[in-house]
Structures are given as structure tokens and as C-alpha cells.
Amino acid sequence: MKKSVMITGINGLLGQNIVREFSKDHDIYGLDLTPSIFGPSQNIQVKQIDLNDTIALEQYIKKVQPDSIVHTAAYTNVDRAEDDHEIALAVNGKVPAEIANICKHLDIPLVHISTDYVFSGDAGPYRETDDRDARGKYAESKLAGEKAVLESGAKVAVIRPNVMYGNGKALKSSFVEWLVTELRNERSVRIVDDQYNNPTYARRLAYVIRMILENNAWDIWHFGSKEVVSRYTFALKIADTFGLSSSLINAISTVDLNQRAPRPLRSGLICEKLNKELGIPILRIDEELALLKEEMNVA
Numbered sequence: 001m002k003k004s005v006m007i008t009g010i011n012g013l014l015g016q017n018i019v020r021e022f023s024k025d026h027d028i029y030g031l032d033l034t035p036s037i038f039g040p041s042q043n044i045q046v047k048q049i050d051l052n053d054t055i056a057l058e059q060y061i062k063k064v065q066p067d068s069i070v071h072t073a074a075y076t077n078v079d080r081a082e083d084d085h086e087i088a089l090a091v092n093g094k095v096p097a098e099i100a101n102i103c104k105h106l107d108i109p110l111v112h113i114s115t116d117y118v119f120s121g122d123a124g125p126y127r128e129t130d131d132r133d134a135r136g137k138y139a140e141s142k143l144a145g146e147k148a149v150l151e152s153g154a155k156v157a158v159i160r161p162n163v164m165y166g167n168g169k170a171l172k173s174s175f176v177e178w179l180v181t182e183l184r185n186e187r188s189v190r191i192v193d194d195q196y197n198n199p200t201y202a203r204r205l206a207y208v209i210r211m212i213l214e215n216n217a218w219d220i221w222h223f224g225s226k227e228v229v230s231r232y233t234f235a236l237k238i239a240d241t242f243g244l245s246s247s248l249i250n251a252i253s254t255v256d257l258n259q260r261a262p263r264p265l266r267s268g269l270i271c272e273k274l275n276k277e278l279g280i281p282i283l284r285i286d287e288e289l290a291l292l293k294e295e296m297n298v299a
């Protein structure tokens, strides 16, 4: 019999990429706030639900009894979370705790998506075992969720990605798509050159999730690209991959943006463990961008 997976936040960037990875051999049960972005399909069912409604959530999980759950849904607006901190804490802290609790009682394995924001961002790149020190309300709420699932006693894998990019339909924001559009239209852009990380390509993260589930790898995992670069350097690499001139990309500092929430300046995730223990290759940024270009079907 076909296996099934439940994906929260199915309409989001990572959710869509997990669907692509799993729909070939799984029945998919998706949950999201907004109506399904997937057309009619025999094996993709999407239920519109606010995950804060824990009674409806529990009833649905009990009804479906999926073989695993991947929890990607989150309150992801880092700046707005500074004002909406109770809403962010409910979605990013309490909902994961509830899902993990249900998973424990029904013996369903859970993959929980966390973030590099659980670290201070002062001295990256970080290993899975490094001390956590969240800065800002979004970061604190995600740390609360991560701690709750790890302490739940369920079969849990926590994956921490960095700045995520990839392809998808009707995405709220896509850095690569935005940059490519701006450069194609010959508009100049300002990109920070003092925030360092190793960006995570969503399509490969979806594959990593499959490998973790197939290997029953209940642990904490970091996943990003091979090299840690500034956002400015990342933008130059995008321009190069898509054959666009980088002359319109201007370097600025994070302070110039005057953002509400603090940003990690020296972040990045060491991904050796995933490579050593699960044999997953960690690719260079230009290799992953080439895959994205192919995926986006750009000549």
C-alpha cells in the first residue's frame, strides 16, 4: 500500500517542494490557511484549517492517520512578529508542541522545520550541538517550537535551514525570482553585504526530508549549501547563473534597511553531519542555482 504524508503549510515554498518530492509515491494530506493551490489530484488532498484550532487539527490527524507528518507551517514575517509576538508564539511555539503531542500519542513520526535564527548569529557557522540564543520575537517563537518538539517524546527530526529559496506557485516572496525580474527589467537593487549564511535550496531540502524519514533519523540536522557567503555575493551568483549583468547590484549594510527585527550577521549552518551520517551530498551554491534554473525552465 502507498505511504501517506501530512504536510502543514502545503501552499508555502517548502510545502510545495515537499509535494513535488513525495507525490510520486505517497498520498499527500495538506493543511494550510488558504485554499489549495494544487489542481484536482487523486493523491493530493488539502484541508483549509488554522492550525491554532487544535481540536480540528487533532480530529483531522486522527481521521487520516498519516504515516508521517512534516510540519512546515509557521508565522514567517520576521519584522511583523516584533509587534505580533503573541500570534507568532502561538503559531511557532504552541502549534508544534500540540502536533508533537498528537504524534506521540498516535506514534506518528514528525519532521519539524526550525531555523538558523535559534542561534544568536554572532559567530556562525553553527553545528547542531551549538548553544542556542534566539534574538527577536520570531526567533524566540521558533526556538520555543523547536524545544517543545524535542522534549515531546515523539519520534522527531528537527531540520534547521537558513535563508530558503526555490521555485513555486504564487509564493509570497521569492528572492531569486524577485532579483531576476529586477535585473531583467534593468532596475537597480540594494543588497546587504554584511549578512552571511549558506542558503538552503528548498527542492533539495525536500529530498533531505525524504532521506530522514526513510532512515528513521530522529535527531537535529542542519542543511544549506556548501559555502557561507554574504547576501550580496549570493545575488552576484544568481546574476551569473541567469546570465544577467551584476552592474545593477549595489552593496548596502543591514543598518541601512532599518528593519524592526534583528538579523543574524554571522550565521550559516555546518552540514557535515547530514553528509557523514546519511550520505547526502552538500552542493555548492552555483550547483544548486543551476538546478533551480533548470527547474524554472529558463533558457
Ligand SMILES: NC(=O)c1ccc[n+]([C@@H]2O[C@H](COP(=O)([O-])OP(=O)(O)OC[C@H]3O[C@@H](n4cnc5c(N)ncnc54)[C@H](OP(=O)(O)O)[C@@H]3O)[C@@H](O)[C@H]2O)c1
Residues within 6 Å of the ligand: 008, 009, 010, 011, 012, 013, 014, 015, 031, 032, 033, 034, 049, 050, 051, 052, 071, 072, 073, 074, 075, 076, 091, 113, 114, 115, 116, 142, 161, 162, 163, 164, 165, 172
Ligand atoms: N523561508 C526562509 O527563508 C526560511 C529560513 C529558515 C527556516 N524557515 C522555516 O521553514 C518553514 C517553511 O518556510 P516557508 O518559506 O516554506 O514558509 P511559507 O512560504 O511562508 O509557508 C508557510 C505556510 O504556512 C501557512 N500558515 C501559516 N500560519 C498558519 C496557520 N496558523 N495554520 C495553517 N497554515 C498556516 C502559510 O499561510 P499564509 O501564507 O497564509 O500565512 C503558508 O502557506 C517555516 O517553518 C520557516 O520558519 C524558512
